[in-house]
Amino acid sequence: MTTAKALHDLTATEARQMIRTGAITALDLTRACLSRIAARDGTLRAWVTVNPRAEAEAATITPDDPRPLAGVPVAVKDMIDTGDMPTTHNSPLYGGHRPAEDAPCVQILRAAGAIILGKTDTTEFAAAGRNAATGNPADPARTSGGSSAGSAAAVGDRHVPLAIGTQTGGSTIRPASFCGAVALKPSWGLISTEGVKRYSTSFDTVGLFARSVADIALLADVYALPPAADPAARPRLGLTRTPHFARAEPETEALFEGLAARLAPVADVAPFDLPEGFEAVDTLHRCVMHTEGAVAFLNLARTRGALLHADFHDRVNLGAGFSQRDRYEAYDRLAALRVELERRMQGFDALIAPSAPGFAPIGRGPGDPVFNALWTAMQVPVLNLPLGGCDLPLGLSLIGTRAGDRALIKTGATLAPALA
Numbered sequence: 001m002t003t004a005k006a007l008h009d010l011t012a013t014e015a016r017q018m019i020r021t022g023a024i025t026a027l028d029l030t031r032a033c034l035s036r037i038a039a040r041d042g043t044l045r046a047w048v049t050v051n052p053r054a055e056a057e058a059a060t061i062t063p064d065d066p067r068p069l070a071g072v073p074v075a076v077k078d079m080i081d082t083g084d085m086p087t088t089h090n091s092p093l094y095g096g097h098r099p100a101e102d103a104p105c106v107q108i109l110r111a112a113g114a115i116i117l118g119k120t121d122t123t124e125f126a127a128a129g130r131n132a133a134t135g136n137p138a139d140p141a142r143t144s145g146g147s148s149a150g151s152a153a154a155v156g157d158r159h160v161p162l163a164i165g166t167q168t169g170g171s172t173i174r175p176a177s178f179c180g181a182v183a184l185k186p187s188w189g190l191i192s193t194e195g196v197k198r199y200s201t202s203f204d205t206v207g208l209f210a211r212s213v214a215d216i217a218l219l220a221d222v223y224a225l226p227p228a229a230d231p232a233a234r235p236r237l238g239l240t241r242t243p244h245f246a247r248a249e250p251e252t253e254a255l256f257e258g259l260a261a262r263l264a265p266v267a268d269v270a271p272f273d274l275p276e277g278f279e280a281v282d283t284l285h286r287c288v289m290h291t292e293g294a295v296a297f298l299n300l301a302r303t304r305g306a307l308l309h310a311d312f313h314d315r316v317n318l319g320a321g322f323s324q325r326d327r328y329e330a331y332d333r334l335a336a337l338r339v340e341l342e343r344r345m346q347g348f349d350a351l352i353a354p355s356a357p358g359f360a361p362i363g364r365g366p367g368d369p370v371f372n373a374l375w376t377a378m379q380v381p382v383l384n385l386p387l388g389g390c391d392l393p394l395g396l397s398l399i400g401t402r403a404g405d406r407a408l409i410k411t412g413a414t415l416a417p418a419l420a
Helices: 014-021 026-044 054-059 105-110 149-156 173-179 213-222 251-258 261-265 280-294 298-304 310-316 324-344 373-377 403-420
Strands: 047-050 073-077 115-120 160-165 182-187 205-210 238-239 268-271 350-354 380-384 395-399
Touching: 014 026, 014 213, 026 047, 026 054, 026 073, 026 115, 047 149, 047 350, 054 115, 073 105, 073 149, 105 115, 105 373, 115 149, 149 160, 149 173, 149 182, 149 205, 160 395, 173 182, 173 380, 173 395, 182 213, 182 403, 213 380, 213 403, 238 261, 251 261, 261 268, 280 310, 280 324, 280 373, 298 310, 298 403, 324 373, 380 403, 395 403
Parallel strands: 073 115, 073 160, 238 268, 238 350
Antiparallel strands: 047 115, 160 205, 182 205, 182 380, 350 395, 380 395
């Protein structure tokens, strides 16, 4: 049957409704996604592995299946364990690695009825070393970002309606900005990172990619993100360019010049003063990330050193110049700044800030995380909202308070039409 949209263009929410009513089958949807991958991925290179059993799994889904993601294809970043497909971490050390079972975040997707369509490319160990091979859906000569390159591109290029990735610095929000996807970096600790390659335990977070804010709300239900008070019908937003706005490109500068007027029909926007000392957060974040990374990769440096990329030996040897004692002092400073940030956010429904310096750069580098790492260090939820009217994909970050993810999503739903 024909539909207003091609099946591979459906959001997860739309697809679930059509499967429930019998307008399409899960097998129809899965085949449409596989056809899109076959047509596009030779150039884009978002996928490392495609599930050979995907059609057979989709064929078992019936219209009366009550599970929230029954029949919806989902992509999984290839440093998150899957028991039925390799998990390679984009590393020569793990080329044939087959985990014993799914990571809990994947188990939850399967329990919700999702079809795990395959594994998507990543920066090596989602940290450093080798870049993903993935290009940008809008211009394959440009990067899709790092480290969740394949997940962001697979959603942005309409291969799948949903994907999961991770963020330790900016690896969910920045690729989403580059690829035109809606994405949530949840509050730290709300989704289990067991079975996900560890880099920095203070920051590692499973991230969610989708095509609509409604789809992010659906995933919030699947992952049992905590309830939160509803935001105001007309949100009050704090605008911050962050201490690093000098690194913004002209397109981001232009966006922020007109942002208050663009949002005026749906929200009130006021300047927001970040806590004193916030300019140090990027350095504090790198201190914690690199010193925790030294612990995370010590075993590979000691046992598999010849095949381990030099970047990871540099981490282990504390090549960034931070000591382990520096890490504990950074913990204390960041904890104090989190408290002060949330105190200042009282009276605001969310903050708005850049998701990236600008459009995706040429090449395969991950891009600059300077507009993401400070919020990752604060452990707060961040929602990327794509902007319309730009020459290339560009996003805006909406930032909430810890455990306020659902309120942030509702605020995002109010803002999204004005931005798109």
